[in-house]
Amino acid sequence: MGQIRRLSKANYQDIFSLSQFAFQYYLNPDQFAKKEKEAERHEIWGYIVDEQLAGKLHHIPLRVLINGTSLKMGGVSSVATWPEYRRQGIAKKLLLHSLQEMKKAGETISYLHPFHVGFYRKYGWELAFSNKNYTIPIERLKRKWDGNGYIRRNRNLELLQEIYTKYASKFNGMLERDKKWWEQRVLTDEEAQVAIAYNNVDAAEGYIIYKVKDDIFTAKEVAYTSINGQHVLYEFIANHDSMAEKVKLTVPENDLLPYMIDDPTFDQEVEPYFMARIVDVLAFLKQYIFPVDGVIQLQVEDEFLLDNNGVYVIRSDNGETFVTKMEGKGDGNIKCSIQQLVAICLGYKRPTELFEYGLLEGDRASIELLEKMIPKTQTFLTDFF
Numbered sequence: 160m161g162q163i164r165r166l167s168k169a170n171y172q173d174i175f176s177l178s179q180f181a182f183q184y185y186l187n188p189d190q191f192a193k194k195e196k197e198a199e200r201h202e203i204w205g206y207i208v209d210e211q212l213a214g215k216l217h218h219i220p221l222r223v224l225i226n227g228t229s230l231k232m233g234g235v236s237s238v239a240t241w242p243e244y245r246r247q248g249i250a251k252k253l254l255l256h257s258l259q260e261m262k263k264a265g266e267t268i269s270y271l272h273p274f275h276v277g278f279y280r281k282y283g284w285e286l287a288f289s290n291k292n293y294t295i296p297i298e299r300l301k302r303k304w305d306g307n308g309y310i311r312r313n314r315n316l317e318l319l320q321e322i323y324t325k326y327a328s329k330f331n332g333m334l335e336r337d338k339k340w341w342e343q344r345v346l347t348d349e350e351a352q353v354a355i356a357y358n359n360v361d362a363a364e365g366y367i368i369y370k371v372k373d374d375i376f377t378a379k380e381v382a383y384t385s386i387n388g389q390h391v392l393y394e395f396i397a398n399h400d401s402m403a404e405k406v407k408l409t410v411p412e413n414d415l416l417p418y419m420i421d422d423p424t425f426d427q428e429v430e431p432y433f434m435a436r437i438v439d440v441l442a443f444l445k446q447y448i449f450p451v452d453g454v455i456q457l458q459v460e461d462e463f464l465l466d467n468n469g470v471y472v473i474r475s476d477n478g479e480t481f482v483t484k485m486e487g488k489g490d491g492n493i494k495c496s497i498q499q500l501v502a503i504c505l506g507y508k509r510p511t512e513l514f515e516y517g518l519l520e521g522d523r524a525s526i527e528l529l530e531k532m533i534p535k536t537q538t539f540l541t542d543f544f
Contacts, residue, residue, distance in 0.1 A: 160208075161206050161207055161208040161213060161249070162206075162207055163204055163205070163206055163207075163252065163253065163256050164204070164205055164207055165202060165203070165204060165205075166203040166204065166205045166212075166215065168195070168198075170203070170205065170212070171194075171195055171198065173205075173212045174198070174203060174205070174212070174215060175191060175194055177212060177214075177215060177239050177241060178237055178239060180239075180241075181239035181240075182237075182239070193343070196343065197343050197344075198217075200219060200220070200339070201217045201218065201219050201236075202217075202218040202219075202220070202260065203215060203216070203217050203218070204216045204217075204218065204253055204256055204257060204260075206240075206244075206249045206252065206253055208244065212241075213240060213241055213244035213249055214238075214239060214240035214241065214244060214249040214250060214253060215237070215238075215239060215253070216235060216236075216237070216238045216250075216253040216254065216256075216257055217234075217235070217236040217237040217238075218233055218234070218235060218236075218257045218260065218261070219233070219234035219235075219236055219544055220232075220233060220234075220264065220266065221233075221234050221334055221335070222334070222335040223268065223270075223332055223333065223334055223335065224327055224328060224330075224331070224332070224333050224335060225268075225331050225332060225447070225504075225505065226331065226447065226448040226534050226536060227328060227448065228446060228447075228448055229335060230267055230268055230443075230446055231264065231265050231266040231267060231268075232266055232267075232268050232269065232270060232334075233257065233258075233260075233261035233264070233266040233268075233269040233270075233438065234269070234270050234271065234544050235254070235257060235269060235270070235271035236271065236272075236544045238250055238253065238254070238271075251282065254282050254463075255282075255463065255464075257269075258436075258438055258463075258464055261438045262438050262439050262464075265442070266438055267437065267438050267439045267442045267443035267446060268435060268436065268437055268438060268443060268501070269284070269435065269436045269438050270287075270332075270433050270434065270435050270436075270540075271284060271433065271434055271436075272432070272433050272434075272543060272544070273434050276431065276434065279434055280434075280498060281463075282436075282463045283436045283437075283461060283462070283463045283464065283497045283498060284434040284435065284436040284498070284501075285434055285435065285436070285497075285498035285499070285501050285502050286431050286432075286433075286434055286502070286507065287332065287433060287434060287435035287501055287502055287505045287507045287538055288332060288431075288432040288433040288434075288435070288507070288538050288539065288540045289412050289429050289430060289431050289432055289507075289538075290409050290410070290411075290412070290429070290430050290432045290539075290540075291409070291410050291411065291412050291414055291427060291428070291429050291430075292407070292408070292409050292426075292427070292428045292429075292430055293406070293407070293408040293409075293410065293416065293425060293426065293427055294405055294406070294407055294425060294426040295405065295406045295407075295408065295425045295426075296404065296405060296406075296425060297376065297396070297397060297399065297400050297403050297404060297405060297406050298400065299420050299421070299422055299423075299425060300393055300396055300397040300406065300420065301397045301400060302397075302420060302421065304390040304391070304393055304394040304397075305390060306356075306387055306388075306389075306390035306391035306392075306393075306394050307358055307359045307387055307391075308356055308357050308358040308359050308364065308387065308388075308391045309356075309357055309391070310354050310355070310356055310357075310391065310392075310395045311354065311355055311357065312352060312353060312354045312355075313353065313354070313355045314346065314353045315355075316338060316341055316342075318355060318363055318366075319341065319353070319355075319366055320336065320338075320341065321363070322355075322363055322364075322365060322366050322382055322383070322384055323336060323366075323382050325384040326365075326382035326383060326384060327382075329537075330411065330536065330537055330538060330539040331505045331506050331536045331537065331538045331539075332435070332505055332538045332539065332540050333539060333540060333541065333542075334540070334542050336542075340542075344542060344543075344544065345368070345380070345542070346368070348370070348379070350370055350372075351368050351369065351370050351379060352368070352369055352370065352371075353366065353367075353368050354366065354367050354369070354392075354395065356383065356388045356391040356392050356395070357391075358385075358387055358388070358391075363384075364383060364384050364385045364387055364388025364391070365381070365382060365383030365384060365385075365388030365389060365391065365392050366380075366381075366382055366383075366392075367380070367381050367392050367395070367396070368380045368381075369396075371399060371402050371403055374402075374403050374404045374405065375403055375404070375405050375406075375407060376396060376399050376402070376403040376405070376406045376407070377406075377407045378396065378406065378407065378408045378409070380541050381408065381410075382541075409541075411537050411539040412429060412537065412538075412539075413537045432540060433540050435501045435505060436497065436498075436501055437467070437497060437500055437501050437504070438464070439467070440459055440461070440467040440469075440471065440497070440500070441467075441471065441482060441484050443504070444471060444473060444480070444482040445480065445482045447480060447504060448478075448480065448534070449473070449475035449480050449532045449533070450475075450478070450532075450534055451475065451531045451532045452475050452476055452477065453474075453475055453528045453529075453531065453532050454472070454473070454474045454475075455472075455473045455491075455492065455493060455525060455528060455529055455532065456470055456471070456472050456473075456485075456490075456491040456492045456493070456525075457470065457471045457472075457473060457491050457493050457495065457500075457529075458470045458471075458489075458490060458491030458493065458494040458495070459471060459495060459496075459497060459500055460494070460495070460496050460497065461496070461497040462497075463497075464497070467497060469484050469485060470484070470485040470489045470490065470491045471483070471484050471485070471491070472484075472485060473532075475532055491521075492521055492522055492525040493510075493519065493520070493521035493525050493526060493529060494519075494520040494521060495513075495519055495520070499513060499518060499519055503519075503529075503533060504533065505538050506533065506534065506535060506536045506537065506538055507538045509530060509533070509535075510526050510529045510530045510533065511526060511527065511530045514526045
């Protein structure tokens with residue numbers, strides 16, 4: 160019989176030995192030191208059997224933007240178990256414990272990158288982010304972009320943060336970054352270049368983090384605050400035609416680049432990315448912005464965090480949200496799982512879409528009202544953890 164304990168710096172050797180084995184990578188001394196620095200942000204929970212580390216989970220307290228509101232988010236990372244302890248429910252116990260700790264900390268939503276979507280669906284997470292990956296012959300980008308401005312290579316963190324924050328506000332789910340996150344998670348590749356797009360009055364309107372290697376221009380991250388900034392960046396990419404034959408670029412799922420160039424017949428792959436889960440339904444809904452007035456009774460089913468089960472009365476009135484949880488058992492006019500709820504609230508899937516496919520229960524009038532009450536905002540996530 161084991162027990163869950165919070166691990167500390169004294170356990171780093173055991174923690175990262177398990178990570179290296181489970182995820183099949185090697186840390187040299189410099190890389191190990193960097194991992195130690197990153198782990199200062201983490202709460203690391205270990206499952207201990209006979210005073211040995213059998214499994215572990217990293218909980219990363221972060222903040223994300225949803226409908227323009229900043230919410231506390233618990234990131235889950237590096238869930239691993241030694242093979243001799245697998246299939247004993249250790250990961251399940253660690254996930255439940257971490258969710259309970261998130262709720263205590265006021266983290267109403269959680270993200271993770273799944274090794275297997277079906278495994279985490281059992282515990283309430285659902286796909287909420289998909290990225291579109293382009294592989295474009297660079298010649299396709301050679302057109303008259305009409306961008307007014309210029310490019311300068313610059314790693315000014317304050318300026319990058321300013322651009323990123325404006326860009327992130329257009330989407331649901333992007334992280335709120337701090338200086339350490341930029342240094343430890345974004346600007347980690349010393350070979351990568353960072354370039355900033357300025358307009359013709361010297362105001363920054365975008366940036367790109369990129370590498371050119373083996374005839375491929377790889378854009379690791381692109382952000383812009385205007386169409387002009389986007390066009391200046393695309394013209395900059397196209398100007399690498401003497402060095403690269405192809406461009407690799409990751410964009411939001413609703414990106415319109417194929418409509419902006421003459422020949423859009425290049426490789427376009429939509430890739431499922433991160434999953435999300437609502438940790439505390441009542442607290443999350445109270446913070447959620449419903450821009451259209453209405454009243455909904457929403458019956459939520461959560462098979463893993465049973466406290467979330469129940470009927471929630473949501474009333475939106477003149478931009479204010481009022482949410483109460485009905486006492487005792489009852490039926491809502493819409494019934495959904497915790498997985499469906501997070502997909503709907505983040506805007507990854509629409510209520511009417513799920514209803515038409517038989518994945519959301521309720522009367523049509525209530526479904527259509529919920530459709531109006533949920534903002535139409537694209538989910539996107541550029542970070543990884």
